[in-house]
Amino acid sequence: MKILVTGAAGFIGAHLVQKLIYLNHKVLSVDSLQTIGGIPYINPKSKFIKGNILDERTIQKIRKWKPEIIYHIAAQSGGESAYDDPKNDYLSNGYGTYLLCLLAKEIKVKKFIYTSSVAVYGSNPNNKIYENTEINPDSIYGVSKYAGEMFIRQILKKTNIQTLIFRVFNTYGPGENLNFLKKGMVSIYCSYLWRNKPILVKGSLKRFRNYQYIDDIINILVLSLKNKNLKKNEIINLSTAKAITVKNLLRIILKINNKKSHKILETKGTPGDSFGYDASNKYLKSKFKNYKFISLEKGLKLYFNWINTVPKVKNLKKYHPFQFKK
Numbered sequence: 001m002k003i004l005v006t007g008a009a010g011f012i013g014a015h016l017v018q019k020l021i022y023l024n025h026k027v028l029s030v031d032s033l034q035t036i037g038g039i040p041y042i043n044p045k046s047k048f049i050k051g052n053i054l055d056e057r058t059i060q061k062i063r064k065w066k067p068e069i070i071y072h073i074a075a076q077s078g079g080e081s082a083y084d085d086p087k088n089d090y091l092s093n094g095y096g097t098y099l100l101c102l103l104a105k106e107i108k109v110k111k112f113i114y115t116s117s118v119a120v121y122g123s124n125p126n127n128k129i130y131e132n133t134e135i136n137p138d139s140i141y142g143v144s145k146y147a148g149e150m151f152i153r154q155i156l157k158k159t160n161i162q163t164l165i166f167r168v169f170n171t172y173g174p175g176e177n178l179n180f181l182k183k184g185m186v187s188i189y190c191s192y193l194w195r196n197k198p199i200l201v202k203g204s205l206k207r208f209r210n211y212q213y214i215d216d217i218i219n220i221l222v223l224s225l226k227n228k229n230l231k232k233n234e235i236i237n238l239s240t241a242k243a244i245t246v247k248n249l250l251r252i253i254l255k256i257n258n259k260k261s262h263k264i265l266e267t268k269g270t271p272g273d274s275f276g277y278d279a280s281n282k283y284l285k286s287k288f289k290n291y292k293f294i295s296l297e298k299g300l301k302l303y304f305n306w307i308n309t310v311p312k313v314k315n316l317k318k319y320h321p322f323q324f325k326k
């Protein structure tokens with residue numbers, strides 16, 4: 001199939017393109033290369049367009065290539081970074097999604113798959129989060145990701161295009177930029193260990209999250225291509241449904257690195273950082289044959305297999321996990 005991946009050079013996008021190519025799909029990678037979460041990686045086996053989805057010239061090139069499927073992964077992806085530049089956050093995540101929906105409708109793609117975020121729910125420390133839990137974002141990023149969802153519903157619902165919105169919870173794995181300390185809780189804490197520095201925790205050790213290993217996110221995204229159980233319009237929590245406190249996360253990170261202790265410094269939280277969220281994944285499991293997620297301990301071991309090969313240099317471009325495999 002002819003598949004467009006926006007945000008293809010970012011953390012999740014690069015893993016997705018790699019898998020789609022492995023499965024013999026024809027892939028168009030689009031990315032502005034303003035990547036913040038991942039080490040930028042452009043898959044040489046995909047056709048690459050360096051461009052911003054807000055730019056009509058990029059949209060025109062996609063129109064010409066005419067994808068059958070769109071994975072819309074591109075976003076300003078950092079909760080904290082959204083406060084540094086709210087305009088860019090809203091434009092990329094909200095208006096950018098609007099523009100891609102218009103294009104999807106015009107060229108009549110079969111599926112439009114969107115990586116939304118847990119951030120649309122906002123903090124919800126007392127209850128499991130279901131897909132019908134009230135939307136109540138408590139961050140700029142949560143608002144812009146939800147704007148993206150609303151444009152998908154508004155523009156594509158009455159078309160024949162299948163729309164799949166995955167609300168992705170905290171994802172970690174090889175390829176994250178260990179030098180970037182404003183996105184990805186797991187990556188940030190592992191980065192301190194990698195640099196042999198005390199681990200700085202911004203906010204309470206009692207905060208909790210669901211943590212997913214990158215391969216699980218990619219498996220679900222790719223299985224969605226042929227999954228006959230999915231309805232025309234779906235919203236699905238993509239989460240392990242296992243609540244882990246920051247304290248416990250750090251304990252497991254230290255344990256798998258055989259460290260009995262390590263200095264942990266606590267400081268005040270960042271704006272828009274929710275206290276806790278813990279999803280139900282019952283709906284996901286009902287649609288994806290009871291999919292089994294990798295345990296946090298196993299995922300972190302796989303993650304450190306890569307981290308331990310990465311030298312402590314400023315530019316990590318050469319050390320993306322797929323560079324090693326070339």
Ligand SMILES: NC(=O)c1ccc[n+]([C@@H]2O[C@H](COP(=O)([O-])OP(=O)(O)OC[C@H]3O[C@@H](n4cnc5c(N)ncnc54)[C@H](O)[C@@H]3O)[C@@H](O)[C@H]2O)c1
Nearest residue numbers: 007010011012032033034035037038052053074075077171
């Ligand atoms: N990583 C997570 O834990 C997580 C959790 C929930 C949701 N998500 C969502 O998953 C998606 C991917 O996240 P990621 O962790 O890979 O982030 P990332 O920052 O590594 O990748 C995003 C990519 O999108 C590109 N991009 C941003 N704005 C663009 C624009 N206007 N035009 C073209 N390209 C643009 C960036 O250059 C970057 O390469 C995002 O939509 C994010 O909101 C991620």
